[in-house]
Amino acid sequence: ILNVEQSPQSLHVQEGDSTNFTCSFPSSNFYALHWYRWETAKSPEALFVMTLNGDEKKKGRISATLNTKEGYSYLYIKGSQPEDSATYLCAPSMDSSYKLIFGSGTRLLVRP
């Protein structure tokens, strides 16, 4: 069974703080790593799909890095805003499978 771990489980920060979360996954047979943002009462929104070791992607104040050799990805949020409050999910896929294995997510709450 593939083990995908996300830490921390939850995080409370003040508006303006920068923050980061971790996603760990088995490095063998890695194929791609997805990040999603899931706001309450909405559907999960795709943030990034990364495939190569050393990949860095950025979308506004949010960025992500990928290390496939050691099996981890970081998600960074610069200058957190209340609207960033959501659960952030990572999901690797292994081999050539299109199937995603989701972590339990990091729940972020940004206080105004």
Next chain:
Amino acid sequence: GAVVSQHPSRVICKSGTSVKIECRSLDFQATTMFWYRQFPKKSLMLMATSNEGSKATYEQGVEKDKFLINHASLTLSTLTVTSAHPEDSSFYICSASAGQTGGRNQPQHFGDGTRLSIL
């Protein structure tokens, strides 16, 4: 773009009822659709993968006769929970991918989910 609509959003029904959940891609053709289930405070668990015009591929431990999946067109997949019982109460969510099976860079686009409560 890439909007997925899932209906209904909430179902409450008696034990023994069969419940159908629809997942539609509104502005793209979904080669592959996925059905997930989420238990409280747990991660999304893939139940099955459906490709248009072929039988769904079920994950280990998911009863295919219990959870019937039909992917009749490139824009519609349905999940039917047959003869639902209280233990089937859960949050079910679908996603769709426009890419070919195995496409490395294709994100999945999710519906809003269906909360199923069986009394």
